[in-house]
Amino acid sequence: MNPHLDDLVQTPIPTRHGEFILHYYSNTIDDKEHIALVKGDVANQENIPVRIHSECFTGDVLGSRRCDCGEQLAMAMQMISEAKSGVLIYLRQEGRGIGLLKKLQAYNLQDQGLDTVDANIQLGHLADEREYSVAALILESLQVKSIQLITNNPKKIDALEELGIHVVKRIPIEVTAHKDNLDYLKTKAKKMAHILFEPKK
Template sequence: MKPLLEDLVQTPIPTRHGEFILHYYSNSLDRKEHIALVKGDVKGQDNVPVRIHSECFTGDVLGSRRCDCGEQLDMALHLISQAECGVLIYLRQEGRGIGLLKKLQAYNLQDQGMDTVDANLHLGYQADEREYDIAALILTSLQVNSIALITNNPEKIDGLKGLGIAVNTRIPIEIKANDDNLGYLQTKAKKMAHWLFQTQNEQD
């Protein structure tokens, strides 16, 4: 059966990066509340700046320094605002898809010496279990013609292309490392092939 997506509510959201229209979606794939923040008129447009941001409670809400997620969220909204057109899709797939409980358990394993990949594997999960089907459905619903994806993750580009999304180019979103997330970022670069050139120059 073809997956269904419904745009249930659209409402203006004023932010420090300007005003966006928040779209709240229901879908037939899961029961999670996925949203999109849309700036400007994206219908039928090419090379629309798009950020696919996966939920990170600790980084996005609490400002945790263990990752770069909160800072990436803020930077993405800034980039979209500067372009005066774009989409930030907020997917509810915490902890690279393993959920908040398992992510916090993985944190404890990391504090015992594992990196983020090994901790996920130890808990019985893949290094990254995120999927982008709903993001593709949202972009199709918004009638975006092609996108400039705001990402450092080559798998995200491949995943969206595999779902029929025209990814014409990439916009880097690299955050300067701090003492608490340097190892996390180095693991992204070394084991997950993320394009993190600043981090690669900060070897321990």
């Protein structure tokens, strides 16, 4: 059976970054509730700014400083709002795909000296178990023709292009490093090939 996605509800959501249309999706791939925040008219448009953001309860909701997720979410919404059009896809794949429980256990391992990658591996997982087929289906559902991907992760671009999404360019989204997230950011750059710590132009 081919993967299937349904856009069940669309509703306006006013935010501090402007108003978006929230799309609620059901799907046959993972039975999770994924959403997209859409700004402006994106159907049949080229070069649409897109952020594919994986759920991070601790960063997105609680404002945890252990990661850069919450700051990236806010920055991406602001970037899309300023561009007057774009899509933020919010995928329910917590903890780079390992779930909230295992992510919190990984935090404790990090406090014992492991980095974010080795902690996941110690728990029997891959460094990154995220998957982007639902995101590709959402972009197809919205009829977006090509995108500018807001990311620091080249592997995310590769994954989307393998799924048939035309990525025209990468838009960096680098948050400020501080004592609580510096080791985390360094590990993402060193072990996960994220493009970080580039000189500001």
